[in-house]
Amino acid sequence: MAIPKETLLKMYRELVTARVMDDKLYELYSAGGSGMPWLHRGTGEEQIAIAVCNNLRKDDYFKPNFRTVYALFAKGLSLRDCIASEMIRDLAAVGGHYSYFYPEYGLLGHSGSLGEDVCIYVGAALSAQLRKTDQATVCAFGDGAASKGPVHEGMVMAAAWNLPIVFLIQNNQYGEGTAASKIYRMKDIADRAKAYGFPGETVDGNDVISMYEVAKKYVDRARSGGGPGLIVAETYRVRGHFEGDPQFYRPKGEVDEWWKKDPLARYQKKLMEMGILTEADVSKLEKEIRAEVDKAGKEALALPFASYEDYIKGAIAEL
Amino acid sequence: MAKQTKMLRYIEAQNEALKEEMRRDKRVVLWGEDLVSMAGIFGTTFGIYDEFGPDRIRDTAIAESAIVEMAVGAALTGLRPVAFVMYASFVFTCFDGVYSKLGSMAQEFGYRDPVPVVIHAMISAESGFGTDHCMSPEALLIHAPDLKVVVPSTPYDAKGLLKAAIRDDGPVIYMPHVRLLFGEAQPVPTEDYIIPLGKADVKRKGKDITIVAYSAMVMKALAAAEVLTKEGISVEVVDLRTLVPLDVETVVKSVSKTGRLLITHEAMRRGGAAGEIAFRVIEAAPDVVKTMKAPIKRLAAKNMALPHGIELEGKLVPQAEDVVKAVMEMM
Numbered sequence: 001m002a003i004p005k006e007t008l009l010k011m012y013r014e015l016v017t018a019r020v021m022d023d024k025l026y027e028l029y030s031a032g033g034s035g036m037p038w039l040h041r042g043t044g045e046e047q048i049a050i051a052v053c054n055n056l057r058k059d060d061y062f063k064p065n066f067r068t069v070y071a072l073f074a075k076g077l078s079l080r081d082c083i084a085s086e087m088i089r090d091l092a093a094v095g096g097h098y099s100y101f102y103p104e105y106g107l108l109g110h111s112g113s114l115g116e117d118v119c120i121y122v123g124a125a126l127s128a129q130l131r132k133t134d135q136a137t138v139c140a141f142g143d144g145a146a147s148k149g150p151v152h153e154g155m156v157m158a159a160a161w162n163l164p165i166v167f168l169i170q171n172n173q174y175g176e177g178t179a180a181s182k183i184y185r186m187k188d189i190a191d192r193a194k195a196y197g198f199p200g201e202t203v204d205g206n207d208v209i210s211m212y213e214v215a216k217k218y219v220d221r222a223r224s225g226g227g228p229g230l231i232v233a234e235t236y237r238v239r240g241h242f243e244g245d246p247q248f249y250r251p252k253g254e255v256d257e258w259w260k261k262d263p264l265a266r267y268q269k270k271l272m273e274m275g276i277l278t279e280a281d282v283s284k285l286e287k288e289i290r291a292e293v294d295k296a297g298k299e300a301l302a303l304p305f306a307s308y309e310d311y312i313k314g315a316i317a318e319l
Numbered sequence: 320m321a322k323q324t325k326m327l328r329y330i331e332a333q334n335e336a337l338k339e340e341m342r343r344d345k346r347v348v349l350w351g352e353d354l355v356s357m358a359g360i361f362g363t364t365f366g367i368y369d370e371f372g373p374d375r376i377r378d379t380a381i382a383e384s385a386i387v388e389m390a391v392g393a394a395l396t397g398l399r400p401v402a403f404v405m406y407a408s409f410v411f412t413c414f415d416g417v418y419s420k421l422g423s424m425a426q427e428f429g430y431r432d433p434v435p436v437v438i439h440a441m442i443s444a445e446s447g448f449g450t451d452h453c454m455s456p457e458a459l460l461i462h463a464p465d466l467k468v469v470v471p472s473t474p475y476d477a478k479g480l481l482k483a484a485i486r487d488d489g490p491v492i493y494m495p496h497v498r499l500l501f502g503e504a505q506p507v508p509t510e511d512y513i514i515p516l517g518k519a520d521v522k523r524k525g526k527d528i529t530i531v532a533y534s535a536m537v538m539k540a541l542a543a544a545e546v547l548t549k550e551g552i553s554v555e556v557v558d559l560r561t562l563v564p565l566d567v568e569t570v571v572k573s574v575s576k577t578g579r580l581l582i583t584h585e586a587m588r589r590g591g592a593a594g595e596i597a598f599r600v601i602e603a604a605p606d607v608v609k610t611m612k613a614p615i616k617r618l619a620a621k622n623m624a625l626p627h628g629i630e631l632e633g634k635l636v637p638q639a640e641d642v643v644k645a646v647m648e649m650m
Binding site for chain 2: 113124
């Protein structure tokens with residue numbers, strides 16, 4: 001299956017944008033005063049959300065791993081709104097980077113108590129089935145959240161009703177500070193799918209093309225009535241759990257090893273080998289994107305904070 | 320009361336409410352444990368599958384978190400689910416879904432869209448099934464920022480409040496009481512009606528003392544009022560019907576007249592709703608409270624887990640006799 005050249009280049013552009021966004025958010029957070037209460041960086045995991053989004057329509061439902069919400073411009077959000085959401089500049093973002101609540105883009109928010117949002121997306125898939133639309137749902141979460149009870153419940157119900165949903169475990173090797181290797185006792189986490197009676201497979205989540213192909217297979221299958229599936233995307237969290245995490249739990253040298261497998265560098269090399277990207281394109285593109293993200297950052301900073309007056313309109317009884 | 324009525328039991332009134340709302344609005348869908356296979360165990364969903372089919376009502380696995388959280392996802396995407404978690408004390412198994420998602424998200428996440436979800440969960444105090452089935456969780460639920468809490472006591476109220484809950488654009492937890500399901504049939508209007516959420520109902524008029532109650536405790540308060548009449552004490556019984564919103568105004572109006580207030584519920588006393596209700600009265604009408612003939616009193620279940628078996632459970636949960644005794648002490 002050949003991926004169209006335009007799609008390959010679009011994903012490249014998006015991946016570069018995501019990395020620049022990641023840097024921008026770090027810059028805004030570090031500077032202080034932007035309104036960002038915290039930062040959980042997803043550096044090096046953005047390609048998973050991007051590869052998925054390139055297989056989804058605007059009206060499909062998608063929950064990325066919360067760590068990579070700033071890549072949701074790949075689902076249609078503006079760069080400005082992606083940044084503003086982290087900075088609580090809009091009522092849609094009162095939940096900070098756990099929210100990203102934009103139903104018009106199929107984005108139904110996140111849970112700060114990890115794993116508790118999975119069934120919300122199972123509910124969206126059920127809703128699509130009951131309303132007889134052909135909307136697909138992709139619900140991504142980490143290897144940490146995957147241990148939560150509601151994830152099991154959601155998989156049981158998705159299987160029982162043959163719902164159009166793809167579960168995506170983004171195994172970045174750490175659930176907060178605890179290594180996945182200390183929790184998982186099987187070689188292949190995708191084996192879990194067998195227990196629910198739907199297919200599952202593990203993919204190199206740092207390889208954009210493999211990730212795209214596997215996402216396409218499972219999304220198309222779900223959309224055409226084939227039912228749920230499980231993708232396990234192997235990746236790595238190169239940053240701490242949160243910005244400021246001293247990371248005492250990390251073996252020396254591990255992060256450096258993973259940087260050698262940087263998905264962006266790998267993808268760039270691949271596209272160059274394919275002859276569809278040149279050094280000149282790369283530097284031109286990076287310059288363009290930095291300018292775009294800088295502009296979006298300035299626009300986001302200029303937005304007012306979510307207001308108390310607007311917020312309290314949501315009260316159902318006395319304050 | 321409307322001109323045309325028919326006699327319905329509480330459970331039949333709820334069944335009618337569900338069917339009528341499902342006919343009125345195709346977006347209303349039901350799911351939960353054994354709704355089709357066992358008609359919701361007691362018969363609440365009897366006949367609904369036959370009329371509406373599998374796209375409108377489904378049996379889930381025994382998976383309360385999924386039941387509740389799926390309702391959030393479905394409500395955000397165009398449906399109006401009524402999700403059944405069987406017993407109200409099962410909300411403890413899915414409390415993040417009930418409290419932090421359904422009961423907070425709409426505000427915390429700043430929804431610009433409505434979240435029309437009804438959670439149907441049966442209160443079961445004094446059924447003898449023990450803590451996991453019979454603890455009354457309503458005090459924990461009123462503590463959620465965005466959850467309306469409905470606790471009906473009669474067939475008329477059950478039908479009108481359930482219909483209002485389904486039509487409400489926000490999350491509502493509707494909690495019928497198992498012991499009321501098969502109570503006596505009472506007149507219920509044949510025409511469409513709803514009871515607005517947040518309107519208490521004076522179930523009995525009196526002048527010496529106000530008893531505030533809800534759910535099955537209303538029946539015990541009414542029974543106690545009969546006994547107290549023979550003692551020459553005239554009791555007014557205010558049925559709150561919903562705990563959120565709380566109709567403090569009706570309570571204050573009653574207390575202004577009677578000068579005495581007893582608040583009673585089947586839930587445990589410590590941290591129970593009675594404390595909140597009392598304080599709301601104090602805040603709303605300090606002048607009335609100053610002139611009261613007796614201090615505000617509460618009567619609730621003992622601060623203990625509920626044992627299996629009615630014999631022992633009945634000694635922990637307040638009875639009509641306990642209400643009589645409490646009132647006498649206030650005279």
